[in-house]
Amino acid sequence: MTEIVRRVGQRFMVGFEGLDASADVKALVREFGVGGIVLFARNVAGPEQVADLVRELQSCARDAGHEQPLLVAVDQEGGRVARLKEPWTTWPSARAVGRTGSEETARRVAGALAEELKACGIRYDFLPCVDVDTNPRNPVIGDRSFGDDPDLVGRLGVAVVRGLQDNGVVACAKHFPGHGDTDVDSHLDLPSIEHSRARIEDVELRPFRRAIEAGVATVMASHLLVRELDEALPASLSPKIVNGLLRKDLGYGGVVVTDALEMGALAKHWTPGQIGVLSAKAGCDLLAICRGHDAQVEMMEGLVRACESGEIPFKEAEASEGRVRALKNRFLAGCRDPDPKEARQAAGRPEYRALAEEIAARSGIPA
Secondary structure, three states, X not given: OOHHHHHHHOOEEEOOOOOOOOHHXXXXXXXXXXXXXXXXXXXXXXXXXXXXXXXXXXXXHHHOOOOOOOEEEEOEEEOOEEOOOOOOOOOOOHHHHHHHOOHHHHHHHHHHHHHHHHHOOOOEEOOOEOOOOOOOOOOOOHHHXXXXXXXXXXXXXXXXXXXXXXXXXXXXXXXXXXXXXXXXXXXXXXXXXXXOHHHHHHHHHHHHHHHHHOOOOEEEEOOOEEOOOOOOOOHHHOOHHHHHHHHHHOOOOOEEEEOOOOOHHHHOOXXXXXXXXXXXXXXXXXXXXXXXXXXXXXXXXXXXXXXXXXXXXXXXXXXXXXXHHHHHHHHHOOOOOOOHXXXXXXXXXXXXXXXXXXXXXXXXXXX
């Protein structure tokens, strides 16, 4: 592969179908140099199987000459968003943790989550969700949020960031700049926020500020139209929101990852090729496209062409690649492939189950 293809590929995280490493995902790793993998329930049968899957994917990357390991990610929040189910711990929702009001409890949950994930070779959890739950009609956030108080969400979000990252797993504050007050599911179409800048600063952004101050390694840009900030483009495609608000105004210097780029919020309005280029122009570093091999190829090829033509300046592309490389150096340096036996032993340890039961009892919300 050419140098530009390799550099572009390192910025992509892809999903695939099945319990084994598919021919499609192996081709993306070999031919485009894809640097990250996102696992879903469709890829998960049990601890030993996930460990073997990650080992196979990492072996493919090494054979393809990758200088760094693949960054393997998952949405393991607890509650209704959990890709790893029994025999892994059935963790309570963020709302249940929020009702305890305890930073120590949130940190303990995140630390235990990190141990379960690491044992399988997963080093990136798209957590915490620091959206503020202010709209009871919200179809996508709800109990994924710690609550309706920005200060509570910020405090517990920071505890989760520390619990994950202190135990070697990348954390992700999502869904920037705040998805809590929407009534449209961005998996289906493009939601919008109509609030004033003052309200956004006071409610939606407050937990993100706390997470950034705590050193969160990644922030996820959402597919959300915030008219006060950008009337035309959703956050994930908006230079005003990513490079402007997040990087310049909030001073964030870490990695910006997109929500899944095949979601209806974007796919109904732009082609895959357009989406990849626009998200990179906005300032996003890691581009997640989790379904559709043809769309994945189209998006990567579009970004390669934009870099070759100078539509995306070399310095900007180099800066994004540097942030991704630094993230991997921090969390993946010295990591060995997962051991299936250790993965099984770490899943659902008695002390983890006891913690989940304790939270259910304190919150009144079953896990």
